[in-house]
Amino acid sequence: xxxxxxxxxxxxxxxxxxxxxxxxxxxxxxxxxxxxxxxxxxxxxxxxxxxxxxxxxxxxxxxxxxxxxxxxxxxxxxxxxxxxxxxxxxxxxxxxxxxxxxxxxxxxxxxxxxxxxxxxxxxxxxxxxxxxxxxxxxxxxxxxxxxxxxxxxxxx
Numbered sequence: 489x490x491x492x493x494x495x496x497x498x499x500x501x502x503x504x505x506x507x508x509x510x511x512x513x514x515x516x517x518x519x520x521x522x523x524x525x526x527x528x529x530x531x532x533x534x535x536x537x538x539x540x541x542x543x544x545x546x547x548x549x550x551x552x553x554x555x556x557x558x559x560x561x562x563x564x565x566x567x568x569x570x571x572x573x574x575x576x577x578x579x580x581x582x583x584x585x586x587x588x589x590x591x592x593x594x595x596x597x598x599x600x601x602x603x604x605x606x607x608x609x610x611x612x613x614x615x616x617x618x619x620x621x622x623x624x625x626x627x628x629x630x631x632x633x634x635x636x637x638x639x640x641x642x643x644x
Contacts, residue, residue, distance in 0.1 A: 513631040525557035541602040
């Protein structure tokens with residue numbers, strides 16, 4: 489792991505560039521989560537219908553209809569502050585892995601594939617959405633590694 493972290497650090501460069509990467513990644517997640525949560529809440533009925541159509545989530549559609557946007561908003565707020573950023577990055581990673589696992593499960597094991605997300609992401613196919621999620625997951629993994637490295641050096 490140390491070798492991988494060292495390689496990432498070399499690729500990203502100076503501490504300022506690493507900080508810029510984490511700030512940019514955080515900003516991208518803030519925009520993504522605020523956009524996604526607001527889209528869900530503004531078109532709440534459509535979001536509920538999509539959850540009810542899901543072969544995996546229909547039983548918990550009411551819970552998820554409030555839980556997912558709330559988590560997205562909370563993570564976006566936490567990403568703003570340096571004190572909570574590392575927790576928010578881990579939360580973002582968990583959310584992206586969960587969304588990605590859901591897409592993989594739907595694509596590979598479901599007889600019925602429901603509509604995808606609303607907003608701009610609605611124009612993506614499920615496979616494009618999977619690639620999008622994988623890209624954001626990679627973005628947050630690198631952000632976690634760089635932010636963790638920064639926090640470790642701040643302790644000394």
